Amino acid sequence: MNSIKFLDLGAQYRSVQSEVEPAVLKVLSSTAYVLGPEVAAFEREFAKAHEVEHAIAVNSGTSALHLALLAAGVGASDEVITASMTFVATAAAIAYVGATPVFVDIDKESLTIDPSLIEEKITPRTKAILPVHLHGQAADMEAINRIAEKHNLVVIEDAAQAHGARLGARSVGGLGQLAAFSFYPGKNLGAAGEGGMVTTNDGTLADKVRRLRDWGQSQKFHHDELGFNYRMDGIQGAILGIKLRYLDLWTEARRAHARHYRARLNSLGLTTSIEQPSRLHVYHVFSVFHKERDALRAALDAQGIQTGLHYPIPVHLQKCFAHLGYPKGSLPNTEEAANTQLSLPMYAELKDDEVEQICNVIAEWCSKIA
Numbered sequence: 001m002n003s004i005k006f007l008d009l010g011a012q013y014r015s016v017q018s019e020v021e022p023a024v025l026k027v028l029s030s031t032a033y034v035l036g037p038e039v040a041a042f043e044r045e046f047a048k049a050h051e052v053e054h055a056i057a058v059n060s061g062t063s064a065l066h067l068a069l070l071a072a073g074v075g076a077s078d079e080v081i082t083a084s085m086t087f088v089a090t091a092a093a094i095a096y097v098g099a100t101p102v103f104v105d106i107d108k109e110s111l112t113i114d115p116s117l118i119e120e121k122i123t124p125r126t127k128a129i130l131p132v133h134l135h136g137q138a139a140d141m142e143a144i145n146r147i148a149e150k151h152n153l154v155v156i157e158d159a160a161q162a163h164g165a166r167l168g169a170r171s172v173g174g175l176g177q178l179a180a181f182s183f184y185p186g187k188n189l190g191a192a193g194e195g196g197m198v199t200t201n202d203g204t205l206a207d208k209v210r211r212l213r214d215w216g217q218s219q220k221f222h223h224d225e226l227g228f229n230y231r232m233d234g235i236q237g238a239i240l241g242i243k244l245r246y247l248d249l250w251t252e253a254r255r256a257h258a259r260h261y262r263a264r265l266n267s268l269g270l271t272t273s274i275e276q277p278s279r280l281h282v283y284h285v286f287s288v289f290h291k292e293r294d295a296l297r298a299a300l301d302a303q304g305i306q307t308g309l310h311y312p313i314p315v316h317l318q319k320c321f322a323h324l325g326y327p328k329g330s331l332p333n334t335e336e337a338a339n340t341q342l343s344l345p346m347y348a349e350l351k352d353d354e355v356e357q358i359c360n361v362i363a364e365w366c367s368k369i370a
C-alpha cells in the first residue's frame, strides 16, 4: 500500500507550476516586491469572489485579525466573545489589541460558536463577537448578527479556514463588519509563504485597514496613527491571483472527497464532519470523531496514512491563556471535540482510491475494536 500524506503541497504546486513560475519571474524583474499591481489585482479578484466591496491584502491571517480588531475600535479593557475551539491566533489577536477574549462553547454538530450561549457572556465591556468559520464551515451568522445588533456589538469573522464558504446565498467575508482570511500554505487558498486578507463592505473601515497595514500613513511621510508593516509581498499576490482562479474547482474536489468519506464512514456508525443546512462547507478539515481517537490515529499511521488534529488543546486550556481562568471542564463541547476529533487527508489532488484506502483501514480497525 502506498503512503498518503495529510497535505500534499507539492501536488498542488505541480498543477499550477506552468502559470506560477512565469508570474513570479515577472514580479522579480518588475521589482514590485511589496504591494504593487499584482497585489492590487488579487485584492480586486478576491473581493469579487467573496462578494464584498473591499479586500486589503496583508502579510498573514494573524495580521488580518489584528488590523480588523484595531479598525473596529477594539482596545484595552474591551471584551471580545469568541470560540476556544480554534487556532491560537484568534485569541492572540484579541490580546494584541489589549482586549480580553471571552470564550463561549461550540455547538456539537457544527463545531462553531453556539449562539445560544453568547448573551449570558455579554457585559458592559463587550465590544465585539469574533466567530470562527471552523474547518471551512460558516458559523451561525444570522443568530450571531441578531445578538450583535441587539447589543450594539461589532462582528468580525475569522474566515482563515473558509475561503469560498457560504451561508445560504451569501459568501463569508461579508457576513459581519469585517473578516480576516489567511493564505498560510496549507489553507484552502495558500501562498508560497505567509499572507492574509481583510474584507469589509465599509469604505471607512477599509481605508483604516489600508493605512494601518502601511505604517499608518495617510500620505507619504504623514504617519497619522501608529501603524504596522503588514503589507503583502508582490510575489505572493501574483501566486495567489493565479490560484484564486482554481479555488472553486479545488473546493468542489474537497466536497466530493467529503461526500465519499461520509458515505463510507457513517455506514460504519462513525460520526464525521456534519454539514449544516444551507451552509456550504469548504472542508479545510474533514473530521472523524472517536473516543479512541489516538488509537485510530496510530492504526492509520501504521499503514502510512498521515492525519492531523484540529485542535487537541483548546485555546482556553493553553498556558498562554491560563491567566484568563478557564478550568478544565468549563467548555464541555469544546473539550469533547479536542479529545475525539481526527483530521483525515483532505486536498483537491487526493485520489478517490486513496479515500477508499483510508476508509478501508478505518473499517478494519473498527471491526477489531468492536
Ligand SMILES: *Cc1c(COP(=O)(O)O)cnc(C)c1O
Residues within 6 Å of the ligand: 060, 061, 062, 063, 086, 087, 089, 090, 132, 158, 160, 161, 181, 182, 183, 184, 194, 195, 196
Ligand atoms: C491559520 C489561522 C489563523 C492565522 O493565520 P496565519 O496566516 O497563520 O497568521 C487564524 N485563525 C484561524 C482559525 C486559522 O486557522
